[in-house]
Amino acid sequence: MGRPWILDYDSANCAIGAAVGIIGERWTFLVLREAFNGVRRFGDIQRRTAMPRQVLSDRLARLVREDLLRKVPYQDEGKRTRYEYRLSSKGLDLYPVLVALMQWGNQHAVGPAGPQVQLQHRDCGEPVRLQLSCEAGHILDSARDVTPVPGPGARKTA
Amino acid sequence: MGRPWILDYDSANCAIGAAVGIIGERWTFLVLREAFNGVRRFGDIQRRTAMPRQVLSDRLARLVREDLLRKVPYQDEGKRTRYEYRLSSKGLDLYPVLVALMQWGNQHAVGPAGPQVQLQHRDCGEPVRLQLSCEAGHILDSARDVTPVPGPGARKTA
Protein backbone atom coordinates (compact mmCIF):
# COMPACT_ATOMS: atom_id res chain seq x y z
CA MET A 1 0.00 0.00 0.00
CA GLY A 2 2.90 2.39 0.57
CA ARG A 3 2.84 5.49 2.66
CA PRO A 4 -0.70 6.81 2.57
CA TRP A 5 -1.18 10.24 1.01
CA ILE A 6 -3.36 11.23 3.89
CA LEU A 7 -0.38 11.68 6.16
CA ASP A 8 0.34 14.93 4.29
CA TYR A 9 -3.09 16.30 5.11
CA ASP A 10 -4.59 17.86 8.16
CA SER A 11 -7.23 15.88 10.00
CA ALA A 12 -8.64 18.81 11.96
CA ASN A 13 -11.75 19.44 9.89
CA CYS A 14 -12.64 15.86 9.12
CA ALA A 15 -16.35 15.12 8.83
CA ILE A 16 -16.08 12.00 10.94
CA GLY A 17 -14.35 13.92 13.68
CA ALA A 18 -17.06 16.57 13.58
CA ALA A 19 -19.84 14.00 13.65
CA VAL A 20 -18.25 12.11 16.52
CA GLY A 21 -17.83 15.37 18.40
CA ILE A 22 -21.60 15.70 18.39
CA ILE A 23 -22.87 12.16 18.77
CA GLY A 24 -19.79 10.15 19.72
CA GLU A 25 -20.67 9.29 23.26
CA ARG A 26 -21.69 5.80 24.25
CA TRP A 27 -25.08 6.63 25.67
CA THR A 28 -25.96 9.05 22.91
CA PHE A 29 -26.27 6.20 20.44
CA LEU A 30 -28.68 4.42 22.70
CA VAL A 31 -30.78 7.54 23.07
CA LEU A 32 -30.91 7.81 19.29
CA ARG A 33 -31.78 4.16 18.97
CA GLU A 34 -34.76 4.68 21.20
CA ALA A 35 -35.75 7.80 19.32
CA PHE A 36 -35.79 5.89 16.04
CA ASN A 37 -37.87 3.20 17.69
CA GLY A 38 -40.43 5.80 18.65
CA VAL A 39 -39.54 5.93 22.34
CA ARG A 40 -39.77 9.59 23.20
CA ARG A 41 -40.25 10.05 26.91
CA PHE A 42 -37.63 10.52 29.53
CA GLY A 43 -38.80 7.70 31.73
CA ASP A 44 -39.24 5.21 28.90
CA ILE A 45 -35.77 5.90 27.57
CA GLN A 46 -34.30 5.69 31.03
CA ARG A 47 -35.98 2.37 31.78
CA ARG A 48 -35.05 0.80 28.46
CA THR A 49 -31.44 1.86 28.45
CA ALA A 50 -30.83 1.68 32.20
CA MET A 51 -28.72 4.77 31.94
CA PRO A 52 -28.28 7.14 34.88
CA ARG A 53 -30.91 9.86 34.90
CA GLN A 54 -28.34 12.58 35.08
CA VAL A 55 -26.53 11.33 32.02
CA LEU A 56 -29.78 11.02 30.11
CA SER A 57 -30.67 14.55 31.11
CA ASP A 58 -27.30 15.79 29.85
CA ARG A 59 -27.49 13.87 26.59
CA LEU A 60 -31.00 15.00 25.80
CA ALA A 61 -30.05 18.60 26.48
CA ARG A 62 -27.08 18.26 24.19
CA LEU A 63 -29.08 16.62 21.42
CA VAL A 64 -31.65 19.39 21.66
CA ARG A 65 -28.91 22.03 21.62
CA GLU A 66 -27.40 20.42 18.52
CA ASP A 67 -30.82 20.34 16.93
CA LEU A 68 -31.02 16.58 16.55
CA LEU A 69 -34.02 16.36 18.85
CA ARG A 70 -36.88 18.76 19.45
CA LYS A 71 -38.82 19.11 22.68
CA VAL A 72 -42.51 18.79 21.96
CA PRO A 73 -45.22 19.25 24.59
CA TYR A 74 -47.81 16.56 25.17
CA GLN A 75 -50.46 15.97 27.79
CA ASP A 76 -51.87 12.69 29.02
CA GLU A 77 -55.38 12.40 30.38
CA GLY A 78 -55.53 14.14 33.75
CA LYS A 79 -51.81 14.80 33.82
CA ARG A 80 -49.91 18.00 33.49
CA THR A 81 -48.12 19.05 30.34
CA ARG A 82 -44.83 17.35 29.70
CA TYR A 83 -42.28 17.29 26.96
CA GLU A 84 -41.22 14.49 24.71
CA TYR A 85 -38.20 14.31 22.47
CA ARG A 86 -38.61 13.90 18.75
CA LEU A 87 -36.05 13.60 16.01
CA SER A 88 -35.58 16.68 13.89
CA SER A 89 -34.71 16.26 10.23
CA LYS A 90 -31.03 16.60 11.13
CA GLY A 91 -31.58 13.77 13.58
CA LEU A 92 -33.50 11.66 11.08
CA ASP A 93 -30.55 11.95 8.72
CA LEU A 94 -28.54 9.93 11.21
CA TYR A 95 -30.57 6.86 10.41
CA PRO A 96 -27.93 5.26 8.19
CA VAL A 97 -25.45 5.44 11.06
CA LEU A 98 -27.80 3.53 13.32
CA VAL A 99 -28.69 1.02 10.61
CA ALA A 100 -25.01 0.46 9.88
CA LEU A 101 -24.30 -0.18 13.55
CA MET A 102 -27.25 -2.53 13.71
CA GLN A 103 -26.14 -4.51 10.67
CA TRP A 104 -22.66 -4.84 12.04
CA GLY A 105 -23.96 -5.81 15.46
CA ASN A 106 -26.16 -8.47 13.94
CA GLN A 107 -23.24 -9.87 11.98
CA HIS A 108 -20.63 -9.79 14.70
CA ALA A 109 -21.86 -9.02 18.14
CA VAL A 110 -25.13 -10.79 18.70
CA GLY A 111 -26.03 -14.26 19.84
CA PRO A 112 -27.63 -17.04 17.80
CA ALA A 113 -31.17 -15.87 18.54
CA GLY A 114 -31.04 -13.57 15.55
CA PRO A 115 -31.92 -9.90 15.22
CA GLN A 116 -34.21 -8.38 17.77
CA VAL A 117 -35.58 -5.81 15.37
CA GLN A 118 -36.02 -6.08 11.64
CA LEU A 119 -36.53 -3.23 9.24
CA GLN A 120 -39.16 -3.32 6.52
CA HIS A 121 -39.82 -1.01 3.64
CA ARG A 122 -43.03 0.71 4.64
CA ASP A 123 -44.43 0.57 1.13
CA CYS A 124 -43.68 -3.01 0.13
CA GLY A 125 -42.77 -4.85 3.32
CA GLU A 126 -39.45 -6.15 2.01
CA PRO A 127 -36.43 -6.17 4.36
CA VAL A 128 -34.31 -3.04 4.30
CA ARG A 129 -30.54 -3.00 4.09
CA LEU A 130 -27.75 -0.53 3.65
CA GLN A 131 -25.54 -0.74 0.60
CA LEU A 132 -22.45 0.93 -0.69
CA SER A 133 -22.78 1.77 -4.35
CA CYS A 134 -21.15 4.12 -6.80
CA GLU A 135 -22.91 6.62 -8.99
CA ALA A 136 -22.49 4.35 -11.98
CA GLY A 137 -24.71 1.92 -10.11
CA HIS A 138 -22.19 -0.73 -9.13
CA ILE A 139 -22.67 -2.40 -5.77
CA LEU A 140 -19.56 -2.43 -3.57
CA ASP A 141 -19.09 -5.33 -1.21
CA SER A 142 -16.12 -4.24 0.81
CA ALA A 143 -14.08 -1.30 1.96
CA ARG A 144 -11.38 -2.65 -0.33
CA ASP A 145 -13.37 -1.55 -3.37
CA VAL A 146 -13.12 2.07 -2.28
CA THR A 147 -10.28 4.50 -2.91
CA PRO A 148 -10.20 7.58 -0.71
CA VAL A 149 -8.95 10.70 -2.50
CA PRO A 150 -8.47 14.28 -1.31
CA GLY A 151 -11.65 16.35 -1.57
CA PRO A 152 -12.16 20.09 -2.01
CA GLY A 153 -11.83 20.73 1.72
CA ALA A 154 -8.50 18.95 2.04
CA ARG A 155 -5.60 20.99 3.40
CA LYS A 156 -1.98 20.01 3.63
CA THR A 157 -0.32 20.04 6.98
CA ALA A 158 2.24 22.74 7.70
CA MET B 1 -47.83 7.19 16.14
CA GLY B 2 -49.37 5.67 19.27
CA ARG B 3 -47.56 3.75 21.90
CA PRO B 4 -44.68 1.96 20.21
CA TRP B 5 -44.75 -1.82 20.33
CA ILE B 6 -41.12 -1.83 21.30
CA LEU B 7 -41.95 -0.80 24.85
CA ASP B 8 -43.11 -4.37 25.42
CA TYR B 9 -39.75 -5.78 24.41
CA ASP B 10 -36.47 -6.13 26.15
CA SER B 11 -33.60 -4.01 24.90
CA ALA B 12 -30.85 -6.01 26.56
CA ASN B 13 -29.65 -7.96 23.54
CA CYS B 14 -30.00 -5.22 20.97
CA ALA B 15 -27.46 -5.26 18.17
CA ILE B 16 -26.83 -1.54 18.42
CA GLY B 17 -26.17 -1.83 22.11
CA ALA B 18 -23.73 -4.66 21.48
CA ALA B 19 -21.95 -2.77 18.73
CA VAL B 20 -21.70 0.37 20.80
CA GLY B 21 -20.33 -1.68 23.67
CA ILE B 22 -17.39 -2.57 21.47
CA ILE B 23 -16.75 0.54 19.44
CA GLY B 24 -18.83 3.21 21.12
CA GLU B 25 -16.11 5.37 22.55
CA ARG B 26 -15.28 8.73 21.07
CA TRP B 27 -11.64 8.07 20.27
CA THR B 28 -12.30 4.60 18.94
CA PHE B 29 -14.05 6.04 15.91
CA LEU B 30 -11.07 8.20 15.16
CA VAL B 31 -8.74 5.23 15.42
CA LEU B 32 -10.94 3.37 12.95
CA ARG B 33 -11.07 6.38 10.65
CA GLU B 34 -7.29 6.37 10.51
CA ALA B 35 -7.20 2.64 9.98
CA PHE B 36 -9.51 2.93 6.97
CA ASN B 37 -7.33 5.71 5.62
CA GLY B 38 -4.33 3.41 5.77
CA VAL B 39 -2.72 4.99 8.82
CA ARG B 40 -1.40 2.06 10.78
CA ARG B 41 1.33 3.15 13.14
CA PHE B 42 0.99 4.24 16.70
CA GLY B 43 2.81 7.51 16.24
CA ASP B 44 1.01 8.45 13.05
CA ILE B 45 -2.37 7.83 14.60
CA GLN B 46 -1.41 9.72 17.70
CA ARG B 47 -0.18 12.73 15.76
CA ARG B 48 -3.18 12.88 13.47
CA THR B 49 -5.81 12.50 16.14
CA ALA B 50 -3.98 14.34 18.94
CA MET B 51 -5.28 11.80 21.37
CA PRO B 52 -3.43 11.00 24.60
CA ARG B 53 -0.94 8.18 24.15
CA GLN B 54 -2.40 6.25 27.00
CA VAL B 55 -5.88 6.34 25.56
CA LEU B 56 -4.58 5.27 22.16
CA SER B 57 -2.74 2.42 23.77
CA ASP B 58 -5.90 1.31 25.55
CA ARG B 59 -8.09 1.61 22.48
CA LEU B 60 -5.70 -0.29 20.24
CA ALA B 61 -5.44 -3.06 22.80
CA ARG B 62 -9.19 -3.27 22.99
CA LEU B 63 -9.64 -3.30 19.22
CA VAL B 64 -7.06 -6.07 18.96
CA ARG B 65 -8.77 -7.99 21.75
CA GLU B 66 -12.12 -7.65 19.97
CA ASP B 67 -10.48 -8.79 16.76
CA LEU B 68 -11.16 -5.61 14.79
CA LEU B 69 -7.46 -4.93 14.35
CA ARG B 70 -4.50 -7.24 13.98
CA LYS B 71 -0.95 -6.49 15.06
CA VAL B 72 1.41 -7.09 12.16
CA PRO B 73 5.18 -6.80 12.43
CA TYR B 74 7.13 -4.56 10.05
CA GLN B 75 10.68 -3.34 9.89
CA ASP B 76 12.01 -0.10 8.44
CA GLU B 77 15.52 0.24 7.05
CA GLY B 78 17.99 0.11 9.94
CA LYS B 79 15.28 0.08 12.54
CA ARG B 80 14.10 -2.61 14.85
CA THR B 81 10.95 -4.63 14.33
CA ARG B 82 7.77 -2.85 15.22
CA TYR B 83 4.09 -3.58 14.98
CA GLU B 84 1.43 -1.89 12.96
CA TYR B 85 -2.32 -2.22 13.27
CA ARG B 86 -4.38 -3.50 10.37
CA LEU B 87 -8.08 -3.99 10.04
CA SER B 88 -9.29 -7.56 10.24
CA SER B 89 -12.30 -8.61 8.21
CA LYS B 90 -14.50 -7.95 11.21
CA GLY B 91 -13.02 -4.48 11.29
CA LEU B 92 -13.43 -3.95 7.56
CA ASP B 93 -17.11 -4.75 7.95
CA LEU B 94 -17.43 -1.57 9.99
CA TYR B 95 -16.86 0.50 6.90
CA PRO B 96 -20.52 1.40 6.41
CA VAL B 97 -20.61 2.86 9.91
CA LEU B 98 -17.71 5.16 9.13
CA VAL B 99 -19.11 6.11 5.74
CA ALA B 100 -22.48 6.88 7.29
CA LEU B 101 -20.84 9.11 9.88
CA MET B 102 -18.85 10.81 7.17
CA GLN B 103 -21.90 11.46 5.01
CA TRP B 104 -23.78 12.90 7.93
CA GLY B 105 -20.82 15.00 8.98
CA ASN B 106 -20.48 16.38 5.49
CA GLN B 107 -24.15 17.28 5.41
CA HIS B 108 -24.47 18.77 8.85
CA ALA B 109 -21.28 19.32 10.71
CA VAL B 110 -18.67 20.61 8.30
CA GLY B 111 -17.83 24.09 7.05
CA PRO B 112 -18.29 25.43 3.53
CA ALA B 113 -14.93 24.17 2.31
CA GLY B 114 -16.52 20.85 1.38
CA PRO B 115 -15.48 17.31 2.17
CA GLN B 116 -11.89 16.66 3.08
CA VAL B 117 -11.90 13.13 1.74
CA GLN B 118 -13.94 11.72 -1.11
CA LEU B 119 -14.58 8.08 -1.82
CA GLN B 120 -14.25 6.60 -5.28
CA HIS B 121 -15.15 3.22 -6.62
CA ARG B 122 -11.79 1.60 -7.19
CA ASP B 123 -12.89 0.01 -10.45
CA CYS B 124 -14.64 2.91 -12.17
CA GLY B 125 -13.68 6.06 -10.28
CA GLU B 126 -17.24 7.18 -9.64
CA PRO B 127 -18.14 8.66 -6.23
CA VAL B 128 -19.29 6.17 -3.64
CA ARG B 129 -22.32 6.64 -1.43
CA LEU B 130 -24.35 4.69 1.05
CA GLN B 131 -27.98 3.96 0.35
CA LEU B 132 -30.88 2.39 2.10
CA SER B 133 -32.75 0.05 -0.17
CA CYS B 134 -35.15 -2.83 0.20
CA GLU B 135 -34.77 -6.26 -1.28
CA ALA B 136 -37.29 -5.43 -3.95
CA GLY B 137 -34.81 -2.82 -5.13
CA HIS B 138 -36.56 0.36 -4.03
CA ILE B 139 -34.36 3.17 -2.80
CA LEU B 140 -35.40 4.62 0.56
CA ASP B 141 -34.76 8.28 1.19
CA SER B 142 -35.65 8.63 4.82
CA ALA B 143 -36.06 6.83 8.09
CA ARG B 144 -39.77 7.47 7.67
CA ASP B 145 -39.93 4.91 4.88
CA VAL B 146 -38.88 2.18 7.29
CA THR B 147 -41.07 0.20 9.66
CA PRO B 148 -39.29 -1.62 12.47
CA VAL B 149 -40.86 -4.97 13.37
CA PRO B 150 -39.93 -7.57 15.98
CA GLY B 151 -37.31 -10.02 14.73
CA PRO B 152 -36.61 -13.64 15.69
CA GLY B 153 -34.46 -12.57 18.64
CA ALA B 154 -37.10 -10.31 20.17
CA ARG B 155 -38.15 -11.09 23.71
CA LYS B 156 -40.95 -9.55 25.69
CA THR B 157 -40.13 -7.90 28.95
CA ALA B 158 -41.21 -9.60 32.15
Add this chain to the structure above:
DNA sequence: ATTGCTGAGTCTGTCAACCAGACTTAGCAT
Protein backbone atom coordinates in the same frame (compact mmCIF):
# COMPACT_ATOMS: atom_id res chain seq x y z
C1' DA C 1 31.13 -1.32 25.29
C1' DT C 2 29.20 2.96 25.86
C1' DT C 3 26.43 6.50 24.33
C1' DG C 4 22.72 8.35 21.96
C1' DC C 5 18.51 8.11 19.18
C1' DT C 6 13.79 6.82 18.16
C1' DG C 7 9.21 4.91 18.22
C1' DA C 8 6.12 2.59 21.32
C1' DG C 9 4.35 2.30 25.39
C1' DT C 10 3.85 3.12 30.75
C1' DC C 11 3.63 5.85 35.21
C1' DT C 12 1.94 9.68 38.03
C1' DG C 13 -0.83 13.23 39.77
C1' DT C 14 -4.68 16.10 38.58
C1' DC C 15 -9.06 16.97 36.99
C1' DA C 16 -13.46 15.93 34.75
C1' DA C 17 -17.08 12.50 33.86
C1' DC C 18 -19.91 8.86 35.54
C1' DC C 19 -22.81 6.69 38.73
C1' DA C 20 -26.41 5.29 42.39
C1' DG C 21 -29.42 6.88 45.51
C1' DA C 22 -31.77 10.50 47.70
C1' DC C 23 -33.98 14.73 47.01
C1' DT C 24 -36.84 18.51 44.56
C1' DT C 25 -40.32 20.38 41.63
C1' DA C 26 -44.67 21.19 39.03
C1' DG C 27 -49.11 20.28 38.16
C1' DC C 28 -53.18 17.38 38.59
C1' DA C 29 -56.50 14.74 41.64
C1' DT C 30 -58.81 13.64 45.91
Add this chain to the structure above:
DNA sequence: ATGCTAAGTCTGGTTGACAGACTCAGCAAT
Protein backbone atom coordinates in the same frame (compact mmCIF):
# COMPACT_ATOMS: atom_id res chain seq x y z
C1' DA D 1 -53.95 20.53 52.39
C1' DT D 2 -52.19 16.06 51.01
C1' DG D 3 -50.75 12.68 47.93
C1' DC D 4 -49.12 11.09 43.42
C1' DT D 5 -46.18 10.97 39.41
C1' DA D 6 -42.86 12.05 35.79
C1' DA D 7 -38.96 14.79 35.07
C1' DG D 8 -35.10 16.51 36.58
C1' DT D 9 -31.30 17.99 40.20
C1' DC D 10 -27.98 17.33 44.16
C1' DT D 11 -24.36 14.74 46.64
C1' DG D 12 -20.43 12.10 47.45
C1' DG D 13 -17.70 8.32 45.95
C1' DT D 14 -15.56 5.91 42.00
C1' DT D 15 -13.86 5.54 37.52
C1' DG D 16 -11.86 7.34 33.31
C1' DA D 17 -9.32 11.10 30.73
C1' DC D 18 -5.45 13.87 30.35
C1' DA D 19 -0.55 16.09 30.10
C1' DG D 20 3.99 15.53 30.94
C1' DA D 21 7.70 12.86 32.40
C1' DC D 22 9.58 8.42 32.32
C1' DT D 23 10.94 3.54 30.55
C1' DC D 24 12.24 0.22 27.31
C1' DA D 25 14.12 -2.16 23.20
C1' DG D 26 16.94 -2.33 19.54
C1' DC D 27 19.88 -0.17 16.09
C1' DA D 28 23.96 2.92 14.92
C1' DA D 29 27.91 5.68 15.56
C1' DT D 30 31.85 6.48 18.46
